[in-house]
Amino acid sequence: MKILVTAKRVPDPEQKVKVQGDAIDLSGMNFVVNPFDEYAVEAALRLKESSGAVDEIVVLTIGSKDVTQQLRSCLAMGADRGILVEGDDDSLDSEQTARIIKAVYERESPDLLLMGKQAVDGDNNQVAQLVAGKLDLPQACFAGQLELEGDASAITVGREIDGGMEFKKVPLPSVVTVDLRIVMPTAVKTAGSKDNQEYAEGPRYASLKGIMQAKKKKIDEISVGDLGVELEQWVKTTSVETPPSRSAGIKVESVDELVDKLQNEAKVL
C-alpha cells in the first residue's frame, strides 16, 4: 500500500504577520510545514509502523526550490520519498492546487491520499474536497481517529461532531484529511496495533538519525508543465486588511441591564 501525503509550507504561525500595502509581507519570515500536514505525516507513519501493510509514504509539496527544506523535514520524520512540484505556492489558489495534486495522484496512484484539513495560512479548507471531487474518490474529512482494515481495503475515519464521534468507513483508495486529534496517543490503529500501544502526543520530532537519512532520500522534481496542468487564476485577491482592533468593553450595573443589552443591542437573545 502506498500513502501520498501533501505538505504545504506556511509562515511560522508563531510570528507576527506584517501587512504591506495590500499583501502580507513574507520577507524575513520563517517557514514551517503546515501543522495539519505534519499531523498527516505523523498519521501516515503510525499507519505504516503498526500495520506492516504500507510500503511507501510519499510526501508531495508545491513551491519554489526553497520548499525542499520543509520537504526534507517530512522525510526526516520518516517518510520515504518526496515530490516537489515547482511553482509559486503563494499565488496558487485552491483550484490550482487541487489540479496539481490530482495530476500527481494520477502519476503515483496511491491507495490513500492523506492531507491536513487546511493550511493555516489561508485557512481555506477546500483542496482535499476539490481533489476528491475531481478524482471521483470517496472523501472523509477532519479525521480525529483512523483505523485501517487488516487487508488495507478500507479505512474507518472517526470525526468529531457535536456531542460525540461519527465513524465513516471508506473503501480505499480515498481522500482523508486529518484534524488536530489525529496525533493523540491512541488515535491511529491498524490490525497490527498492540492493545496498549501509545504514541507520544503530537507529531514526532525528527531524530538526528532521521535527519541524516533524509539527506539521502529521493526527491523527484516535476514542473507544472510536465504534469500537463493548466493554471489559470480562479481566485483574485482584491484587498488585504488587518482586522479592526476591538473597542473596549463596557461594565453593566445589573443583570437586568445585561439582559436588556443582549436583547436589544447585541440581539443575541
Place this chain on the structure above:
Amino acid sequence: MSMYGEYDFLMIESLLGDEERMVRDSVRTFVRDRVMPIIQKHYRAGTFPTELIPEIAGLGLLGPTIQGYGGAGVSHLAYGLIMQELERGDSGVRSFASVQSGLVIHPIHTFGSDAQKERWLPGLISGELIGCFGLTEPDFGSNPSGMRTTARKDGDGYVLNGTKRWITNGNLSHLAVVFAKVEGEGTPEKPHIGAFVVERGTDGFSTLEIEGKLSLRASVTSELHFEDCRIPADNRLPEARGLKAALSCLNNARFGIAFGALGAAKACFFEALEYAKERVQFDRPIAGYQLVQRKLVNMYSDIVQGELLAFRMAELKANGQLNPAAISLGKRNNVKVALECARTARDILGANGVVDDYCPMRHMNNLESVYTYEGTHDIHTLIIGQRLTGLAAFSG
C-alpha cells in the same frame, strides 16, 4: 522566538546547512514542548528531569557526532546548536547532555580500546547507561594536576582511593570516568595521570548527592568516593595518558558551552524584549525609553558577536584547527555575555524578574555555575593571557 527571521540582521541563519537547521528546529521544538512545561517544577524541587532521558536519547542527542555505535554522526556545528537549544531550556539539561557526550562518550571513543567501545558506547548513546566525569576534587579545582586520587596496580586490576567532588550526573550514573594518579608510573614527584571507568556496584565506590545548590538546581551534582575500590585492568582507558586526555574532554565540552550559554542568553533576551514592549510605565511601554533600549541593544549586540565567535569555532573544529586559546576565548566570552544578559533581563523585568514564572533569574543562577565549571572565567583569562604574552601566570 529566535535570532533569525526579522531579528537576524547579519543573516547568521544562512551559515547553517539544511542538516543543521533541521537538527536545531527539532531540538528547539522538543525543548519547547517537553522541557519548558516541567522545568520550573524540577528547578524548585532540585531534581533532574530523568523522565526526559529516553526522548533525549531517542532524538539522538547523546554522542550525536559519533559515527557508529548508534550515533548519528552530525557536524560539530549541529552539536553546538543542540547545546544551544537545550540550554535555552535550562543549563542543567544542557549539562546533562554535555557531560554524557563530551566527557563520557568522547573519552571512551577517543581513548578506549575497541572492546571498551563495544561494551559501553551503545548503551551510553541509547541512554540506557548514564555516565559522569570525575576530575575535580575537594582540594583541587582549577589545578587538577595536584589531584590526590590514586590508582595502584594490583595483580590484574587497579585499586582506587580518593574523592571527587562537584561531579555532574554522579548519582544518576551507571559508570564514572575517573582520573587518578597511577602509582609507579612516571616519577614519584610527577606520577602519570590515567583514566579509569568505574561501574556502579563496584565495591568501594559510592556517590553522595550535594544538597543546597542555589544554581543548576535541575542537575544532579555529587561527590564520588573510592575506598580501596578494585576495578579490572580492562577498565583503564589505554590511550588516556596524562592530563592531556582530560583536557581533550574539557575542550570538547567547552566548545559546547560556548554555544550553549548563548541559548540561555537568547531566552533571557527575548523574554526581556517582549516584556519591555508590553510593560507600560509613565504611560508608555518601557521599551520606548532610551535606557531600556540601550540595555536591549547591548544584549543583542553581545549575543550576535558571541554567535559569530561560536560559529567560527565550529568551522575551525570541523577543519581540525580549533586550538585551546580559541576555545578559552569562546567559553570565557560567551558565558560572560550570557550571565550579563541574564542579569540585565532580570533588571528589565523588575519585580517579575525575581520570580520563576519568568526565566531570567533561573538562567542567571545557573550561569554562575557555568561561569565556574569547565575552567573558571579567570582560568580562561590566564590561558589566553599566556598565549598573548608568552608568560604563564597560573602560579607563584
